[in-house]
Amino acid sequence: MKRLFGAPVTGYLPALVLALLTAGYLATAYGYSPDSRIMPVLVAWSMLVLLALDLASRTCTRLGQALTHWLNPAAARDEDGPRYPASQQVAAVLWLAGFATALLLIGVLYAVPLYIFASLLLRGRRSPLFSLVAAGGVTLIVWLLFALVLRLQLYPGLLFGGG
Amino acid sequence: MMHVWLSGIEGLLQLKELTFLALGMIIGLIFGAIPGIGGSTALALLMPLTYGLEPFTALALSGGVMGAVPMGGSITAILLNAPGTAPNAATCLDGYPLAQQGKAGLAIGAAASANSLGGIIGTISVLAVLPIAKELVLLFGPPEFFLLAILGLVVVATTSRGKMLRGLVTGGFGLMVAFIGYNDVVGDVRFTYGIEYLWDGVHLVPALIGLFAVAEMMNLMVKGGPVAKDAGTVKVTRMMSGVIETFRHPGTVLRGSIVGTVVGAIPGVGGVVASFLSYSLTVQASKDQESFGKGNIKGVIAPEAAINAKDGSALIPTLAFGIPGSAEMAVFLGILVLHGLQPGPLMLVQNQTEIYGLVWALTASCILASCIGLVLVRPLAMITLIESEVLAPVVICIALIGSYAIDGQIGNVVVSAVFGVLGCLMLRFDYPRLTVVVALVLGGMAERNFHQSMIMGDGSWLIFATRWVSGILLASIIILLGSPVLRALIRRIRKQTVVAAGAP
Numbered sequence: 001m002k003r004l005f006g007a008p009v010t011g012y013l014p015a016l017v018l019a020l021l022t023a024g025y026l027a028t029a030y031g032y033s034p035d036s037r038i039m040p041v042l043v044a045w046s047m048l049v050l051l052a053l054d055l056a057s058r059t060c061t062r063l064g065q066a067l068t069h070w071l072n073p074a075a076a077r078d079e080d081g082p083r084y085p086a087s088q089q090v091a092a093v094l095w096l097a098g099f100a101t102a103l104l105l106i107g108v109l110y111a112v113p114l115y116i117f118a119s120l121l122l123r124g125r126r127s128p129l130f131s132l133v134a135a136g137g138v139t140l141i142v143w144l145l146f147a148l149v150l151r152l153q154l155y156p157g158l159l160f161g162g163g
Numbered sequence: 164m165m166h167v168w169l170s171g172i173e174g175l176l177q178l179k180e181l182t183f184l185a186l187g188m189i190i191g192l193i194f195g196a197i198p199g200i201g202g203s204t205a206l207a208l209l210m211p212l213t214y215g216l217e218p219f220t221a222l223a224l225s226g227g228v229m230g231a232v233p234m235g236g237s238i239t240a241i242l243l244n245a246p247g248t249a250p251n252a253a254t255c256l257d258g259y260p261l262a263q264q265g266k267a268g269l270a271i272g273a274a275a276s277a278n279s280l281g282g283i284i285g286t287i288s289v290l291a292v293l294p295i296a297k298e299l300v301l302l303f304g305p306p307e308f309f310l311l312a313i314l315g316l317v318v319v320a321t322t323s324r325g326k327m328l329r330g331l332v333t334g335g336f337g338l339m340v341a342f343i344g345y346n347d348v349v350g351d352v353r354f355t356y357g358i359e360y361l362w363d364g365v366h367l368v369p370a371l372i373g374l375f376a377v378a379e380m381m382n383l384m385v386k387g388g389p390v391a392k393d394a395g396t397v398k399v400t401r402m403m404s405g406v407i408e409t410f411r412h413p414g415t416v417l418r419g420s421i422v423g424t425v426v427g428a429i430p431g432v433g434g435v436v437a438s439f440l441s442y443s444l445t446v447q448a449s450k451d452q453e454s455f456g457k458g459n460i461k462g463v464i465a466p467e468a469a470i471n472a473k474d475g476s477a478l479i480p481t482l483a484f485g486i487p488g489s490a491e492m493a494v495f496l497g498i499l500v501l502h503g504l505q506p507g508p509l510m511l512v513q514n515q516t517e518i519y520g521l522v523w524a525l526t527a528s529c530i531l532a533s534c535i536g537l538v539l540v541r542p543l544a545m546i547t548l549i550e551s552e553v554l555a556p557v558v559i560c561i562a563l564i565g566s567y568a569i570d571g572q573i574g575n576v577v578v579s580a581v582f583g584v585l586g587c588l589m590l591r592f593d594y595p596r597l598t599v600v601v602a603l604v605l606g607g608m609a610e611r612n613f614h615q616s617m618i619m620g621d622g623s624w625l626i627f628a629t630r631w632v633s634g635i636l637l638a639s640i641i642i643l644l645g646s647p648v649l650r651a652l653i654r655r656i657r658k659q660t661v662v663a664a665g666a667p
Contacts, residue, residue: 013592014588014592014594015332018332018336022339025339025354028353028354029353029354032351032353033349033351035348035349035614036346036348036349036351036353038613039338039342039609039610039613040339040342040353040354043335043338043339043342044339046335047332047335047336047339050328050331050332050335051332053328054328054329054332057328067328069651070647070648070651071327071328071647072326072327072328072329084385084386088384088385089385089587089591091384092381092382092384092385092587093381093584093587095384095556096377096381096559096580096583096584097580099559099560099563099580100563100576100577100580103563103564103567103573103576104573104576104577108564108567112560112564115556115560116556116557116560119552119555119556120552120553120556123384123552123556124550124552124553124556125552126552126553134553134557138557138560138561141561142560142561142564146564146568150568152568152571153571154564155567155571155573162573
């Protein structure tokens, strides 16, 4: 793994991404009236200072060690703690994104059984029968709880007339 | 005064009132346990159904719901790291690690008993404070509210287990998100980038569902296995062991209850601040701070005591001024108005029986709900043994649809999913999530009160230092920000003293 100032490059990523977001936020804030932007600007500038300190604290330099000692003594470094394969982490995000997209497109009553069935069968490696029964059971609970008891109109999905 | 208290109890001890109280309690327990569907949703759904009821009966039903919701919320917070209601997020911090260690029974037992004790202490405080409520609430003006918001953030950041800098970073990020949407001070819309859904801002509950329920389930999917790390070691401890633990820490219960009562009485601050502040103060007061976040039972007791204690005192601004302290209280205000009860100072004089009946209903409900929670400890703790491959999709499913159910907006699902990924990344890179929550809750309030303070002080920042309550709050913020450096300096001086004393 590539290292910068003695620390893995990935350790800097969160603070760098946040700094970029904050810079964009700050640029947008300056487009508003002075009264409207005062608090966002104040917070964004403070964020940039804090992020600079966070970045510095992640280096394995004397300054970084001092900052960690004073302000982040218990913070785990990137290489600490258990590591899981990146593919598993990406898969977890993709499953969530897939379900959210399915909810948006085909609605609750189709997305729920599809997600539960696919998730149990493909990810959980359960039998097709178990997956089918579980998918049906969860859909029934969702329908009973949200549609029947709460009288909520379950989202039909963009493809079926959802707004 | 005593006869009014007794008339409230007498009014409640009727078959009809007790039946509706029990019904409300069961509904509250169920709704509290579903992430995203808190007391406000339950009350909103019940509101039209109370129309045909007598005002006192409707209040008994509402009190039943409000008193039981926190217990329901703490069950899912402990077992699944998915807080049923926003204030229960603080319970996750130590409750969930306890569940992972196979001590879910202990945690739920402690939560249930702390809930009851907090409710009782809260009630006693309210009974004592209600007559002088007006003076207490009026101590806080815009500068104090602004500083209270900042203090809330700093307190949570400094107690983020030795991660103050990262806590402040995530707090700042939370504030940035809190400023999204319609700005009611100036009347413009900010940072929405053309997305209509964001005009109302980023909704708190969907964000919370994402940060806690969804993120934790994603994390569990990556790790694999059940919630309890070692299924073989899961022991559903006796129901009473958690209760005994609560009674072993009377100071923690009392501190939490006092924090809950005081914070609950301040409009707009709410249960999230009460529970996190109680947790943070308990960490500060503890000798073994390192054990918090890893399954310290005091980390469960403190927020739970505060959550139920605040319910009673939250009635003070709602009833005395018609200012609801939370979404739940706002809906409850609607129920009061629906039944011809006009909140305001006059209500404290004209409807004393109803008010005290409601206070007793809240107390009875939280005690009964805690008892039911204790009975259900064993079967509920078994949830922690379900494999993540089965549990995670089901919880994610219910959580996202619960998020949609809040107000029927599909945008909530997207917010929960985005915050789920964000929460997962925060877990991965070791950033505390608590400060994001507190900032989301307090951001709007901080900005509104900042502008009002500036108007009050003719644009001078001195307004934050020249009033005695705000002066105390400002001094507390400065001391807390300097506390890590101060602590390290004290440690170094002590070490040098010991070395010097030991030298020949």
